[in-house]
Amino acid sequence: MGWHRKILRINLSKGTVDVEPLNMEWAQQYLGQRGLASKYLINEIDPKVDPLSPDNKMIFATGPLTGTAASTGGRYSVITKGPLTNAIACSNSGGYWGAEFKFAGWDMLILEGKAEKPVYLTIMDDKVELHDASEIWGTTVWHTDDWIKTKHQDPMMHIAAIGVSGEKEVLYSAIVNDLHRAAGRSGVGAVMGSKNLKAIAVRGTQGVAVKDGKTFLKATMDGKKVLAENAVTGQGLPTYGTQVLMNVINEAGAMPTRNHRDVQFEGSHDISAEAMHEPRKTDGKKNLLTNQACFGCTIACGRISKIDENHFSVKNKPEYWHASGGLEYEAAWALGSNTGIDDLEALTYVNFICNEQGMDPISFGATVSAAMELYDLGLLTTEHTGGIELKFGSAEALVKCVELTGKAEGFGKELGMGSLRLCTKYGRPDLSMTVKGQEFPAYDSRGIQGMGLTYATSNRGACHLRSYTVSSEILGIPEKTDPLATEGKPALVKAFQDATAAVDSAGICVFTTFAWTLEDIAPQVDAACEGGWTPDRMMEVGERIWNMERMFNMQAGFTGKDDNLPPRLLSEPAKTGPAEGRVNGLEKMLPEYYQLRGWTADGVPTNETLSRLAV
Amino acid sequence: MQKALVIDPGKCTGCKQCEMACSYEKDNEFNVAKSRIRVFEFHEDGKFVPYTCTQCAEAWCQQACPVNAITTDAASGVKLVHDNLCVGCKVCTIACPFGTVNYNSTTGKVIKCDLCFGEPACEAACPTDAITYQDIDQTGFDKMKMWAKQSADGAEPSGPNPPVAH
Structure with missing residues (x-):
C-alpha cells in the first residue's frame, strides 16, 4: 500500500x-x-x-x-x-x-x-x-x-x-x-x-490506498496541526512565500549580489516579499494577487502575481497581463540581487518567461550575472551580445536575455551553456559561481558557513535543497548555530543531507521540515506503506542514498577535488555586513566531514562504509 | 436545525485536501477523480473555487429520477442516492443544473454530496476555513458581519444613547 x-x-x-x-x-x-x-x-x-x-x-x-x-x-x-x-x-x-x-x-x-x-x-x-x-x-x-x-x-x-x-x-x-x-x-x-x-x-482515476487508514489519518492530521501552528509554515510561508527570506538573508550579509562581488543588495527591499504586498506606485495595484498550494499542501507558499500592464516588459503584450506563478525567493535573488536589478515587475516578467519556456531561473539568473561581470571587465562586448548593453542593474538587458535564451537564439545560445562554460569560453572560469558546473542558489557561504560545505559536497552541484543548514544557522531550526562559525558544521551538514534525502524519497515537500522532524514524518510513511518506518530507519536510508549518489558521481569521473568552491568565496572577503572580512572556511570543514561520512581523506567512501550501508 | 456547506473561494488555496477527504470517506482511498466536491482553478485570475451540491429544496435530480432512487432526508434536507435503487441511467446528471451529480463508472451508480451524514469530511480537512458547515438559515452570517464591521469602522462608540421621541 x-x-x-x-x-x-x-x-x-x-x-x-x-x-x-x-x-x-x-x-x-x-x-x-x-x-x-x-x-x-x-x-x-x-x-x-x-x-x-x-x-x-x-x-x-x-x-x-x-x-x-x-x-x-x-x-x-x-x-x-x-x-x-x-x-x-x-x-x-x-x-x-x-x-x-x-x-x-x-x-x-x-x-x-x-x-x-x-x-x-x-x-x-x-x-x-x-x-x-x-x-x-x-x-x-x-x-x-x-x-x-x-x-x-x-x-x-x-x-x-x-x-x-x-x-x-x-x-x-x-x-x-x-x-x-x-x-x-x-x-x-x-x-x-x-x-x-x-x-x-x-x-488518473485509480486512487491511492494506504496500509492503515485510521492510523494514517491520525498521523497526517497531527502533522498538519504542527505545520499550522509553526510560525514559518503556518504564518511566514503562506503570507510571504519563500520571499520571506529576502530581507532576513540580506541583513545576515549572505545575499549574493552582482555575481557574488557583494553580499548585501541595496535594492533588496524593492524586490522583497513586502514589496510584492505593497500597492505599486505606477498603478496602485499589488504585484501579488494570492497564494497557491500545490497538491495536498496545507502551507501554500506559492505566489500568484500580475505584472503592471504598462511596465516596459509587457507593454502591448496582453498575453502576459494575466496572473501566473510569481517570484519565489530563489528567482527574485538570482534574477534580481545577483544581477543588481531592483525592478520587481521586470523580475516577475522574466520569471514568467522562465516558466513559459521551461528554464531554471536560478541558473539562468546566475549565468546572466556572470556574463554581466565579464561585460563589466570588457571580456564580453556588445559585439558578442548582439548589441545588448549587459550592465549590472539593467532590467532591459535581463529581459532581452531571457527572451533570447528561452528560444536559444543569438546571444541566448551562449547564455544557455550555463555560467561555467560561458566564463571558461571567455577566459575567466574563476568568475563562474558554480560547483560541479551548477550555479549557486541564494545564500553566500561567506555569511553562512555551513552552506559552503553544503554546496561543495552536494551530489547535484551547488544546491540549497540538499542540506538547508540556513534553517539552523539563520532561523534556529531545529536549534540555532552561529552562521559565521565552521565548528560543528560538518556534522550539521551530514545530518541535514541524510534527513533531506529521506524526505525527498517520501513524496512530500522539504519545506515541511521547517516544522517537521523525521519524528513527525516517519509515522505518516509507516501508516502508508510496509517497512516498519522509524526516524532511525529513514536516516539510515538517507545516508544510503547519499553514498549511492556519491558513488555514481565518482564512477562518472568526479573526485574529492570537485568538492570545492570558486576562489572568490575562499579568498575574497565579504565587504559588508556581519560577515565583513570573512571568506568561507571550507578547508576547515571538509576533512572532518569526510571523516564523519566514513570516507577516505580524498573523499572516497570506504568499503567498510559501503558495506555497512549495503550500497 | 439544518446545516449547509458554506464556501468562501477567497480563502481557498487549491490544495485539494477536501477532494481527498471526500474520496477517502466514501471509498477508503485517496482519489480526487471520485470526489463529490471539486476545486476549480481559474489560473489566469488567480482564483480557486470549491464547488459541490447545495442540496436543493426542490431538487431537479430527484424529480428527474425515473426509479425514485433519490430521496430527501427529512432531518438534514440532504438528497440521498440509494445505490440499491439507482440503475445508472444518468438522467439526474442531465437534470442537475449545477453538474454536481455525477456518474461513477466503477460502481455503475451516480454519486453526489450527502454531507457525510452531518459531519462533512471536506469541511474537517480544509486547512484555511474556505469550507465551513453552518446553520442553513444563516449562511450569510459571516458576510453580513464583515460588512457590519465595515460600517462600524471609522465610527466611534456612541456611548449610552437616549431614546428619541417621535
Whole structure:
C-alpha cells in the first residue's frame, strides 16, 4: 500500500510500452522517489554516459506519500544524469502532476532511448500512448499545455512539458508542470528535449490506498496541526512565500549580489516579499494577487502575481497581463540581487518567461550575472551580445536575455551553456559561481558557513535543497548555530543531507521540515506503506542514498577535488555586513566531514562504509 | 436545525485536501477523480473555487429520477442516492443544473454530496476555513458581519444613547 507496485517503462527509440512490478526489496532500502529511482537509474545506465545521448535514461518517480492526504503529498522527482553537471540529477516538483500520475495507477515512469521524431506521451490510467508532437514542437510550455488539453478534450489532464529551451538543450532547462511548477535544476528539461519528448499528459482515476487508514489519518492530521501552528509554515510561508527570506538573508550579509562581488543588495527591499504586498506606485495595484498550494499542501507558499500592464516588459503584450506563478525567493535573488536589478515587475516578467519556456531561473539568473561581470571587465562586448548593453542593474538587458535564451537564439545560445562554460569560453572560469558546473542558489557561504560545505559536497552541484543548514544557522531550526562559525558544521551538514534525502524519497515537500522532524514524518510513511518506518530507519536510508549518489558521481569521473568552491568565496572577503572580512572556511570543514561520512581523506567512501550501508 | 456547506473561494488555496477527504470517506482511498466536491482553478485570475451540491429544496435530480432512487432526508434536507435503487441511467446528471451529480463508472451508480451524514469530511480537512458547515438559515452570517464591521469602522462608540421621541 502507498504503492501500486507498478512501473511504466517506455522505450522511445522502439516506441514500446512495458509494465513491470516495482522492486519492493529496493523500496525497503531506498523508500521511494529520489532514493528508489536513483537506485534504478544507477543500476541501468553507464555512469560515463553522455547525458544528452539516447543511452541516458530519465525517471519520473513518486514517493509512498504522493497522492495521499499527507500535507504536501503531491511531489514527484525527475532523476537522470544531468547535462549541466555530468553528475546525478534529481529535480523535485510540486503542482498536481505527481499525484495525478500516481492516481493513474503508476509509481514510476522510466524513459529510455530517443524518439525518431518529436512526440508527446499521454497516460490515462492504463491507456498509454505516444503521439506526434510536430504541431507543438517549437512552442512554449504554456501553449503546449493548452493545446494538448484542447486536442484530447480533457481539461482535467495535468501536463509536464518542456519549452523551446529544452528542445534546444539549453543546459539548465526545466520540466514545467501545471504551468508554473518545475523540476527545475540541473537541466533535466534538456534531457527530455534530447529524447524528442515534448510533454507527458496524465490523468488518473485509480486512487491511492494506504496500509492503515485510521492510523494514517491520525498521523497526517497531527502533522498538519504542527505545520499550522509553526510560525514559518503556518504564518511566514503562506503570507510571504519563500520571499520571506529576502530581507532576513540580506541583513545576515549572505545575499549574493552582482555575481557574488557583494553580499548585501541595496535594492533588496524593492524586490522583497513586502514589496510584492505593497500597492505599486505606477498603478496602485499589488504585484501579488494570492497564494497557491500545490497538491495536498496545507502551507501554500506559492505566489500568484500580475505584472503592471504598462511596465516596459509587457507593454502591448496582453498575453502576459494575466496572473501566473510569481517570484519565489530563489528567482527574485538570482534574477534580481545577483544581477543588481531592483525592478520587481521586470523580475516577475522574466520569471514568467522562465516558466513559459521551461528554464531554471536560478541558473539562468546566475549565468546572466556572470556574463554581466565579464561585460563589466570588457571580456564580453556588445559585439558578442548582439548589441545588448549587459550592465549590472539593467532590467532591459535581463529581459532581452531571457527572451533570447528561452528560444536559444543569438546571444541566448551562449547564455544557455550555463555560467561555467560561458566564463571558461571567455577566459575567466574563476568568475563562474558554480560547483560541479551548477550555479549557486541564494545564500553566500561567506555569511553562512555551513552552506559552503553544503554546496561543495552536494551530489547535484551547488544546491540549497540538499542540506538547508540556513534553517539552523539563520532561523534556529531545529536549534540555532552561529552562521559565521565552521565548528560543528560538518556534522550539521551530514545530518541535514541524510534527513533531506529521506524526505525527498517520501513524496512530500522539504519545506515541511521547517516544522517537521523525521519524528513527525516517519509515522505518516509507516501508516502508508510496509517497512516498519522509524526516524532511525529513514536516516539510515538517507545516508544510503547519499553514498549511492556519491558513488555514481565518482564512477562518472568526479573526485574529492570537485568538492570545492570558486576562489572568490575562499579568498575574497565579504565587504559588508556581519560577515565583513570573512571568506568561507571550507578547508576547515571538509576533512572532518569526510571523516564523519566514513570516507577516505580524498573523499572516497570506504568499503567498510559501503558495506555497512549495503550500497 | 439544518446545516449547509458554506464556501468562501477567497480563502481557498487549491490544495485539494477536501477532494481527498471526500474520496477517502466514501471509498477508503485517496482519489480526487471520485470526489463529490471539486476545486476549480481559474489560473489566469488567480482564483480557486470549491464547488459541490447545495442540496436543493426542490431538487431537479430527484424529480428527474425515473426509479425514485433519490430521496430527501427529512432531518438534514440532504438528497440521498440509494445505490440499491439507482440503475445508472444518468438522467439526474442531465437534470442537475449545477453538474454536481455525477456518474461513477466503477460502481455503475451516480454519486453526489450527502454531507457525510452531518459531519462533512471536506469541511474537517480544509486547512484555511474556505469550507465551513453552518446553520442553513444563516449562511450569510459571516458576510453580513464583515460588512457590519465595515460600517462600524471609522465610527466611534456612541456611548449610552437616549431614546428619541417621535
